[in-house]
Amino acid sequence: MGSNNLKESFSHAVDGIVFSILQERNLRIHFLIGFLVLLFSLFLPIDKNDFIWIFFAVFFVILSELINTLIENFLDLFIPEYHPIVKIIKDISSGVVLWSSMFSVIVGVAVFGTYLFSWNILPIKILGFIFLSIFPFITIIWGYKKWKNLINDKR
Numbered sequence: 185m186g187s188n189n190l191k192e193s194f195s196h197a198v199d200g201i202v203f204s205i206l207q208e209r210n211l212r213i214h215f216l217i218g219f220l221v222l223l224f225s226l227f228l229p230i231d232k233n234d235f236i237w238i239f240f241a242v243f244f245v246i247l248s249e250l251i252n253t254l255i256e257n258f259l260d261l262f263i264p265e266y267h268p269i270v271k272i273i274k275d276i277s278s279g280v281v282l283w284s285s286m287f288s289v290i291v292g293v294a295v296f297g298t299y300l301f302s303w304n305i306l307p308i309k310i311l312g313f314i315f316l317s318i319f320p321f322i323t324i325i326w327g328y329k330k331w332k333n334l335i336n337d338k339r
């Protein structure tokens with residue numbers, strides 16, 4: 185069942201991406217947003233470095249969504265019934281997508297804020313601070329009890 189040439193390997197890889205796009209609504213949304221962001225950036229005088237950051241942010245979110253899809257399918261194959269550990273793994277996997285989306289928001293605000301509104305670094309620092317300190321702090325307080333129960337279930 186292994187692929188024996190480069191063309192076949194490429195075709196299987198494309199099949200994987202097509203399957204993920206057809207299966208996952210969130211992936212379709214991220215592709216659409218990524219396309220619109222890149223299209224929009226064509227109309228701004230964005231320099232090469234900033235464009236690479238934008239492209240990387242879009243690419244990174246789609247990559248994490250593909251990994252999320254991979255993990256979900258893997259789990260559904262081997263453990264289709266409800267299981268507390270499956271819940272934890274799937275939630276972490278979604279968390280990876282959320283985390284990379286937050287990174288792309290920072291990049292978007294930094295680049296587009298500069299070109300559209302001549303923002304300096306302050307709004308970006310504030311957003312970065314919110315994402316890296318206030319966000320984990322609030323979510324830990326908010327979700328602590330729920331997660332403690334889940335971890336106890338796991339034991």
Ligand SMILES: Nc1ncnc2c1ncn2[C@@H]1O[C@H](COP(=O)(O)OP(=O)(O)OP(=O)(O)O)[C@@H](O)[C@H]1O
Pocket residue numbers: 208210252256263264265266267268270271272274275277278
């Ligand atoms: N077998 C399972 N056992 C326990 N919890 C599950 C199971 N399947 C799904 N869940 C819970 O439901 C959520 C959604 O899982 P699902 O597989 O439907 O992904 P989805 O709808 O594609 O969501 P997303 O891609 O946004 O993570 C998971 O994050 C998890 O909390």
